[in-house]
Amino acid sequence: MSVVDAAATRYAGTRVRRVEDPRLLTGHGTFxxxxxxxxxxxxxxxxxxxxxxxxxxxxxxxxxxxxxxxxxxxxxxxxxxxxxxxxxxxxxxxxxxxxxxxxxxxxxxxxxxxxxxxxxxxxxxxxxxxxxxxxxxxxPPIVDYETARESAELVHENYPGNVAGELSGRPAADLAPVFEGAAHVVGTTIHQQAYAPVPMExxxxxxxxxxxxxxxxxxxxxxxxxxxxxxxxxxxxxxxxxxxxxxxxxGGGFGQxxxxxxxxxxxxxxxxxxxxxxxxxxxxxxxxxxAGQARHEHADVKLAFDEQGVMLAAQIDHVSDAGAYPTPWPVQSAAPVGMLFPGPYRITQATFSVTSVFSNTSGRAAYRGPWQFESVAREVLVDRAARELGIDPVELRRRNLLRHDELPFFNPNGMPYSDMTPLETFEHALEILDYQGFRAEQKRARAQGRYLGVGTASYVEPTTAAMGLHATEGATIRIEPSGKVNVYVSGGSTGNSLETTAVALTADELGVDIADVHTIQGDTAITPFGGGTGGSRSGSMIAGAVAETASILRERIVAIAAHRLEAAAEDIELAESRARVRGVPDKGVSLADIAAMAYFQVDALPPDVPPGLEASARYRGKSPIIWANATHVCTCEVDIVTGQVKLLRYIVSEDCGPMINPNIVEGQIAGGTVQGIGGALYEQLAYDDDGNPVSTTFMDYLLPTATEVPDIEYGHVETPGPGPGGYKGVGEGGAIGAPPAVINAVADALRPFGAEITRLPLSPAAIVELIEAANR
The missing domain is CATH 3.90.1170.50 (Aldehyde oxidase/xanthine dehydrogenase, a/b hammerhead)
Structure with a gap:
């Protein structure tokens, strides 16, 4: 990766306007x-x-x-x-x-x-x-995946018991002594409904x-x-x-x-x-x-604690609905549910099992953070544990969240955590909220017959998994004879602003004005091979590909400029689409002149500098996984008569490393967060007992709108990752953290009634039923 002069770095880290917007906002996109x-x-x-x-x-x-x-x-x-x-x-x-x-x-x-x-x-x-x-x-159809393993009917005849696949970690018997000897064991069964990405296009x-x-x-x-x-x-x-x-x-994909x-x-x-x-x-x-369902699953989960509320062990036995024709192999997305269940906590022992089961419903498909249920199950269980142990849920997390200075840390399932800030982002989010101030407000509201609640959710997110198809990413950069720059990358931009990202990174690497850079993406005939968008990989992999390619051109540009200006190569700096002698700003040459020389005056080029200004290179991921993390905090008010939930404040403190463009980062967080809110409160792909879908229009499949979602407040903790520029992924986190934060906020509001939430979504009718059941 090349090293760019500080003077030339003008765009990464700033709120550059999206280059896609003029086309998309005026209706001139091509779908x-x-x-x-x-x-x-x-x-x-x-x-x-x-x-x-x-x-x-x-x-x-x-x-x-x-x-x-x-x-x-x-x-x-x-x-x-x-x-x-x-x-x-x-x-x-x-x-x-x-x-x-x-x-x-x-x-x-x-x-x-x-x-x-x-x-x-x-x-x-x-x-x-x-x-x-x-x-x-x-x-006879199998509609309920929970009973499919006991059914005499088979969705596919070659899959006994309707099991599409299964995987397990350490034998549960190994941990039995830990749970039996723990001062406290908290467990429950949590169910999540089926819902879907629902892209705009x-x-x-x-x-x-x-x-x-x-x-x-x-x-x-x-x-x-x-x-x-x-x-x-x-x-x-x-x-x-x-x-x-x-x-x-x-127009959106979200994994689908x-x-x-x-x-x-x-x-x-x-x-x-x-x-x-x-x-x-x-x-x-x-x-x-x-087009596929997601999230339809349940798990038996439990945590063991010592007398001080320190987490000792975690176990999850997870079962998911694969539908009839899952895409891809469903165990691929189920396995991380078990492997990531310990989350960002200092847990040293854990085990898991995951089982995917066929049913006569729409096939399971990828959806933003396909392993998201591990955070739902764990974070809801942590809040439940706090209630049973008589400890504030914030204090319980403080005792157990990993700190940055404790990393690297291998979670008990072998996941190699590094370059994260679980406790630091947690504290940052609470500071933005003023947690103690909210608790005082909550107490006053309850005295008035109003039920306010606060919920948090902390998680770790594996991004940029550098393996298989995703292990490398290519870029081609061509500086035209005019000095304008075209950067070719594989693409996959589905609202995540990969055009703006590629343009800004290229401008910085070459020291050119961003207005002089254009990107070509999404055409396999002319772009380098790449893995596309998925796994929160695009930002860091494009940064690596652009840096590797630009370094070749940068060396060539500097050599030509040094020859033309009769200066040493180490004295040449690139900025504002010009090469100039450091310390002598008037002594320089434009990139257009350098390009004209490279293409049309090849006899005047310095020795060993090839003609033209075009290069291709590939970046290979430096780390198997780049870890991001965040804490979501939600406050709400629950109307105990109607069951309506009103979200009051929503805060996300995210550590995705240095931000290439804060606007894009916050847009990604917001989009995922709104989808997570929808999953907690509104959305459900439901079937009747005969397997007939009953939510195939927006009259029945409810989505959150601007009316239901409060302004999202952002906090950023920037810990560089091991990839280029220290960048990490940020695409999936909002959808992972939002559901448990909302669930915990509602549960906290309903705490006076002793209601425990174990099923989603939290529709008004479901909340009224929870209150009535708790009062019976």
Missing amino acids: VDDVVRPGMLHACFVRSPLARARITGIDTAEALALDGVHAVFVAADLNPDVREQWYTLLGRDIPDTPRPPLAEDEVRFAGDPVALVVATDRYIAEDAAELVAVDYEPL TRGLVAEWSATDGELTMWASTQAPHEVRLFCSRLLGLAEHRVRVIMRDT KVLPMREDMCIMLAARKLPAAVKWVEDRRENLLS
């Missing part, structure tokens, strides 16, 4: 639905109305007879064309679960795609889908096959264009260079758009059978019906 190709066709799926049934026949004749319908594909038309089906993110050898493009023989959830209709426009395709006659023989794909040159071009709403390209090349048996993926603007799902597979397979490009954009009902 998948904006893509139009000559003669383009449109696709619509025929979906099962039943949670489980045998397919005994499909009649497509009436649909094909409709004017404008081009084709109707069923499983026999597409599924046999599948060559390989695995994700680069996980690797070929992972024991993945079944994932046919279209349902074969049996449908396994309400919304399962059975047929694909292609017509001249979406309206005709939808009309034709209604005309496809599918004969179903209903079968739903899933979508345009695929265009060119038979003459055997190439497939796709415009995708994705977080990882190179992953889509690799997956498609394997799926269709095409060489990678025959597949091009173009990602322009993507990292990996291609079954509908994407269908469009890829169908494209080679069609004479023109085909577009599929799901509507909101489809998104809530079949």
Whole structure:
């Protein structure tokens, strides 16, 4: 990584305006639905109305007879064309679960795609889908994953007991003496409901096959264009260079758009059978019906304490709903629930088990902080322990949170914590709140019959996991003959401002004016291979890739400038798109002049300096995991008659290292926090006893709005991490910390009633029931 002159570092760490905003805020973005190709066709799926049934026949004749319908594909038309089906993110050898493009023989959830209709426009395709006659023989569905292991029915016949996969840590018997000998053991069972990412832009794909040159071009709403390209090349048996993926603007992903799902597979397979490009954009009902669920899980959890309230051991036995067709292998996201359960505490002994179970519901999919339940379970249990031990929950945490000077520290499941500040961020958040002041206010309010509560949640977040697909990131930088700069990175910007990040970092590394830098992202034909957005990796990995590449160009620029100015290379500094002699500001040369010399006056270049100003390089992650951490603090008021929760203040103290752009960091925290608030109080993907989804519109699936969310207050503790610039990830933390902070605040408000929260969401009706049950 290059070292940049302090004088040239002008953008990282400052609130640079987002370069994307003029395009996006004026409606000039290009999303998948904006893509139009000559003669383009449109696709619509025929979906099962039943949670489980045998397919005994499909009649497509009436649909094909409709004017404008081009084709109707069923499983026999597409599924046999599948060559390989695995994700680069996980690797070929992972024991993945079944994932046919279209349902074969049996449908396994309400919304399962059975047929694909292609017509001249979406309206005709939808009309034709209604005309496809599918004969179903209903079968008993497994709707409740909690009973699936005891059911005689199987979602997939090759998975006994409906177990999709399981993993465990240290044998629980090893810790039995610790729990038996502890002064206090606190345990409970905590359930979290199913909810989903609900991105502003739903899933979508345009695929265009060119038979003459055997190439497939796709415009995708994705977080990882190179992953889509690799997956498609394997799926269709095409060489990678025959597949091009173009990602322009993507309106949110939050994990849902990292990996291609079954509908994407269908469009890829169908494209080679069609004479023109085909577009599929799901509507909101489809998104809530079949784009995947997350968070549906429960666990038996317990903590052991000594007489002083010091944590001795932790145990979690976690079971999650994999749905019918999870993406990806569900144990991958379940394993960190167990491994991270000790959290940011000084716990030296722990064990865990995680089990993923199939059900006849929408498949589990990634969602911002897929392991989030470990923080929900642990932080709710810590507050419960404080109540049972008669200790203030803040004081209990103070006795057990790790301090910065205690690191590195291996949690008892082997996670190597480093470069974090758990206790420091905790204290910072409480200082912003004025914790004692709030307790005094709470006491006065209760005397008036008002019920206020405060909740905290502290967590550690693994970011930038440098392994597999995510181990490296590339960048290409070309300084044009005009002196303007183009930086090419893989992309994956889905509202997380990777354009602004790449531009600011490049401007700093080369000492150029930010207005002179432009970035090209999201086109696999011209950008270096990269892992895309996921795992809170983008900021630090792009910083590394840009730094590695810019150092090559910087050395070349300095050599040319020194030759031109007749100065020593070590005396050259780069700033404001100029190279100048340090201490002699009037003696300099513009980057445009240097570029013109590099391209057009190659005979005048110094010896051993190649012509041109273009370079490519790859950054390799320096650490297996870069750790971030935060504390969330929430205060609320609960109306004990209606059960309504009003959030009063919301504070986040985050340590994500030095901030590349505080605006972007705070935007990421805010977005995740609001999603977490929604999960605690409002959102639920619910099914009835027959497996029928009952929340597939925004009339039934409730989201938080600006009315329900208070202004979020930010505190920043900046501890450099081991990566480039000391940067850490920040994308997922808000969604991890918010639910337990809100739950604990509500529980604290209800403390006079002795109510204990073990199920989500905390709807008004659920809160009234809690109060009534506590009073019975």
